[in-house]
Amino acid sequence: MAPVNLPKTDVAIIGLGAAGGLAVLPLARAGLKIVGLEAGGWFRPEDHLPDEIRNNIRHWPHAVQKANQEIPTARVGRDGPALPRPLYHPMMNGVGGTSLHYWGQSWRLTHWDFKLRSETIRRYGTSAIPQGSTVEDWPLTYEELEPYYDLVEYTIGVSGKAGNIQGRPDPEGNIFESPRQREYPMPPLRHAGFADHMASAAKRLGWHCYRPPAAINSVPFDKRAACFYHGFCGSGGCPVDAKNSTAITTIPQAEATGNLKIVPYAHVIALESDDHGRVAGVRYIKEKQEYFQPASVVLLAGYTYENTRLLLLSKSKAYPRGLANNHGQVGLHYMSHTRNGVMGLFPFDLNRWYGTPAQGVSIDDWSDDNFDHSGLGFVGGGNLQVPMEAKPIEAASMSTFGKAPRWGSGWKSFVKENAGRWTPVWAQISTLPFEDHFLDLDPEVKDPLGYPVCRLTIGLKESERRAMLFMQDKAEQWLREAGAIATDKLPLVPIGLSTHAYGGTRMGNNPETNVVDRWGFSHEAPNLGILGASVMGTSGARNPTLTVQALAWRTADHLIKEWKSIAV
Amino acid sequence: MANSEDKPKDAAEVSGGVGSITRREVLVGSAATLACAFVPLSALAFDGTAKTSSPSAQVLTDSERQTLQAVVSRIIPADESGPGALEAGCAVYIETSLAGAYQSQKPAYTAGLAALNAAAISRAGKSFTFLTAPDQDEIVAEFEHGKKVGDYADAASFFEMIRRHTLEGMFGDPFYGGNANFAGWDLIGYPGARMYASPDMQKMDAKIPHSRLSAEQLMHGSR
Numbered sequence: 182m183a184p185v186n187l188p189k190t191d192v193a194i195i196g197l198g199a200a201g202g203l204a205v206l207p208l209a210r211a212g213l214k215i216v217g218l219e220a221g222g223w224f225r226p227e228d229h230l231p232d233e234i235r236n237n238i239r240h241w242p243h244a245v246q247k248a249n250q251e252i253p254t255a256r257v258g259r260d261g262p263a264l265p266r267p268l269y270h271p272m273m274n275g276v277g278g279t280s281l282h283y284w285g286q287s288w289r290l291t292h293w294d295f296k297l298r299s300e301t302i303r304r305y306g307t308s309a310i311p312q313g314s315t316v317e318d319w320p321l322t323y324e325e326l327e328p329y330y331d332l333v334e335y336t337i338g339v340s341g342k343a344g345n346i347q348g349r350p351d352p353e354g355n356i357f358e359s360p361r362q363r364e365y366p367m368p369p370l371r372h373a374g375f376a377d378h379m380a381s382a383a384k385r386l387g388w389h390c391y392r393p394p395a396a397i398n399s400v401p402f403d404k405r406a407a408c409f410y411h412g413f414c415g416s417g418g419c420p421v422d423a424k425n426s427t428a429i430t431t432i433p434q435a436e437a438t439g440n441l442k443i444v445p446y447a448h449v450i451a452l453e454s455d456d457h458g459r460v461a462g463v464r465y466i467k468e469k470q471e472y473f474q475p476a477s478v479v480l481l482a483g484y485t486y487e488n489t490r491l492l493l494l495s496k497s498k499a500y501p502r503g504l505a506n507n508h509g510q511v512g513l514h515y516m517s518h519t520r521n522g523v524m525g526l527f528p529f530d531l532n533r534w535y536g537t538p539a540q541g542v543s544i545d546d547w548s549d550d551n552f553d554h555s556g557l558g559f560v561g562g563g564n565l566q567v568p569m570e571a572k573p574i575e576a577a578s579m580s581t582f583g584k585a586p587r588w589g590s591g592w593k594s595f596v597k598e599n600a601g602r603w604t605p606v607w608a609q610i611s612t613l614p615f616e617d618h619f620l621d622l623d624p625e626v627k628d629p630l631g632y633p634v635c636r637l638t639i640g641l642k643e644s645e646r647r648a649m650l651f652m653q654d655k656a657e658q659w660l661r662e663a664g665a666i667a668t669d670k671l672p673l674v675p676i677g678l679s680t681h682a683y684g685g686t687r688m689g690n691n692p693e694t695n696v697v698d699r700w701g702f703s704h705e706a707p708n709l710g711i712l713g714a715s716v717m718g719t720s721g722a723r724n725p726t727l728t729v730q731a732l733a734w735r736t737a738d739h740l741i742k743e744w745k746s747i748a749v
Numbered sequence: 750m751a752n753s754e755d756k757p758k759d760a761a762e763v764s765g766g767v768g769s770i771t772r773r774e775v776l777v778g779s780a781a782t783l784a785c786a787f788v789p790l791s792a793l794a795f796d797g798t799a800k801t802s803s804p805s806a807q808v809l810t811d812s813e814r815q816t817l818q819a820v821v822s823r824i825i826p827a828d829e830s831g832p833g834a835l836e837a838g839c840a841v842y843i844e845t846s847l848a849g850a851y852q853s854q855k856p857a858y859t860a861g862l863a864a865l866n867a868a869a870i871s872r873a874g875k876s877f878t879f880l881t882a883p884d885q886d887e888i889v890a891e892f893e894h895g896k897k898v899g900d901y902a903d904a905a906s907f908f909e910m911i912r913r914h915t916l917e918g919m920f921g922d923p924f925y926g927g928n929a930n931f932a933g934w935d936l937i938g939y940p941g942a943r944m945y946a947s948p949d950m951q952k953m954d955a956k957i958p959h960s961r962l963s964a965e966q967l968m969h970g971s972r
Contacts, residue, residue, distance in 0.1 A: 530954075597830050
């Protein structure tokens with residue numbers, strides 16, 4: 182069947198998740214006509230059941246998940262072993278994307294993250310940059326992104342306590358954060374007993390504990406309810422609309438302008454470009470019919486893996502190696518957060534059952550460049566966090582801390598006593614891009630349409646292992662101070678697919694080493710913008726979403742201001 | 750709203766019927782937040798306990814089912830600490846799942862259950878179901894440690910899979926056929942799925958009345 186040619190639109194945006202679903206708002210308000218192509222469908226509050234099997238074990242079986250048909254493969258090094266391919270993609274399709282069920286953690290990066298390379302060299306010398314790392318300073322500073330962080334926080338709604346307003350530190354908040362222009366629009370999520378217990382322990386150690394920011398309502402916000410703290414938030418959608426996914430914030434606001442047309446269940450297969458190297462539009466399949474959506478500007482806003490894959494699949498006369506890839510940079514500078522943490526067992530009930538993960542407490546004393554790294558052999562560090570919310574399968578699947586067998590009556594009496602007495606402390610470290618960590622197309626594994634899936638080539642560098650061990654020691658110290666009688670450190674292994682995956686279309690001034698410019702537009706295809714963590718050049722030690730959203734808004738703003746030169 | 754769960758006052762809260770989300774919880778929750786919040790009305794009125802079920806579709810042979818029942822009984826036995834996996838419906842959970850969401854894992858079960866029986870026959874000349882509990886435990890332990898059974902080399906991964914699925918059945922939502930009478934949640938002291946948790950319910954020494962509703966019942970009423 183021949184493709185149906187649709188009428189041209191101003192902007193076609195691929196993916197209506199945390200990034201694309203955010204960018205549609207400023208664009209629609211500016212009067213641009215937008216077509217939003219989303220691989221998944223809509224969800225209602227009553228679809229979001231407090232059901233661990235459905236949310237966490239089977240990853241939303243009630244949803245049509247294009248992503249699960251094209252799960253990337255992963256291998257450790259070019260010649261290394263393949264990692265097992267999971268049954269589910271870590272991210273999801275749907276209007277709102279994974280912002281429907283993320284933890285809602287909404288941190289800003291710090292000024293140091295944007296200048297990691299130059300600041301590290303300035304303080305510790307060139308040799309402090311790990312060998313083989315391709316890290317560059319970002320082409321923008323924290324100060325340039327700050328107004329966009331603020332816009333996103335006040336538009337979607339973020340709860341938290343400022344630790345630094347215009348240079349004035351406040352120990353109730355995170356004193357290590359970079360200056361903000363004003364307080365959060367909502368106070369932090371409410372106190373929880375065990376989180377307070379961990380905060381007291383941190384204080385005794387002389388560490389600076391704070392309640393982290395979250396895109397979850399601590400009080401009613403913008404006519405939506407405050408959190409019900411029911412304990413099914415991680416990988417669960419919110420039945421009371423208290424988690425500020427783009428599906429209930431920016432997307433409906435953009436729709437209300439009349440300028441956004443959403444096409445759900447649109448399976449994008451390629452971006453088309455003309456002989457002059459401009460992007461002409463998007464090819465997609467919906468209900469077995471192929472369509473071509475012409476657009477003056479295309480914004481690619483899939484997840485990190487799909488952004489790279491779609492570019493590499495979109496070959497043309499102007500781009501024989503894939504769209505925007507004439508410099509061979511698409512897929513490079515890939516990195517992800519590692520899975521790093523320590524489990525602690527206590528001799529008393531913690532009562533972590535309810536709440537929401539972001540309701541815990543965090544520590545940044547050991548993150549970024551907040552301490553002297555001389556002789557440590559790594560750059561940056563990690564953010565420590567104790568989350569609330571312990572769902573029952575997860576709780577019973579606990580480590581036995583070497584104290585019990587893994588099944589049988591001995592195990593049963595162990596979990597009877599201890600399933601409510603343990604907690605993880607997560608330690609997200611700053612990871613760096615390396616020349617041999619990258620994304621490309623798998624030479625063998627294909628999706629049901631016959632297109633190759635994305636392939637990760639990854640590893641765990643010595644500098645990262647050192648940082649992980651360093652952070653595990655800090656996490657263990659914190660747990661012991663709080664009364665833990667046993668700890669269990671997660672093994673240091675390379676992880677495959679991640680919900681915190683960065684790079685592949687890195688942002689930078691140099692077109693030889695970056696795919697997009699400082700505004701998020703391709704160095705090669707002038708009317709192609711890219712949104713998502715795929716543009717980020719460093720990971721930071723905290724969850725990426727707020728930074729992704731601030732960057733998306735900034736890219737949209739740039740497009741509005743420069744519409745005539747970009748759209749031609 | 751202080752102490753609303755520390756000292757249950759409503760008869761409904763202690764009756765074991767509407768043990769979790771009381772009318773007051775919902776009203777307090779919504780008043781404290783916003784009147785327009787989505788509140789499942791069915792959760793206010795529903796009275797009853799979760800139903801247990803037999804496999805919604807049978808995909809195992811009788812012999813496979815018996816072996817499955819025997820092995821989940823060894824992973825989580827019935828003992829002085831309460832009902833085990835069999836009593837909680839974990840075999841039902843697994844078979845139902847193999848007919849649906851875990852279809853792709855059915856061949857691994859067929860092979861793994863056959864290998865358990867092969868190991869039993871070579872040990873005692875009887876299929877796994879008819880061995881004594883200590884003999885069954887020894888075979889399960891061999892599987893856990895990856896011992897080969899003839900040509901079968903997947904013992905360790907089969908053990909990990911069946912253990913994982915048994916835990917899902919024991920501690921997951923009863924909607925899927927396991928966790929019968931909330932045996933799993935009672936075992937570990939999980940106070941149950943509910944729509945709202947008050948500040949007092951998050952104190953470290955909170956005494957929380959156990960909710961006895963599945964997610965479906967909480968959100969959509971009895972089905």
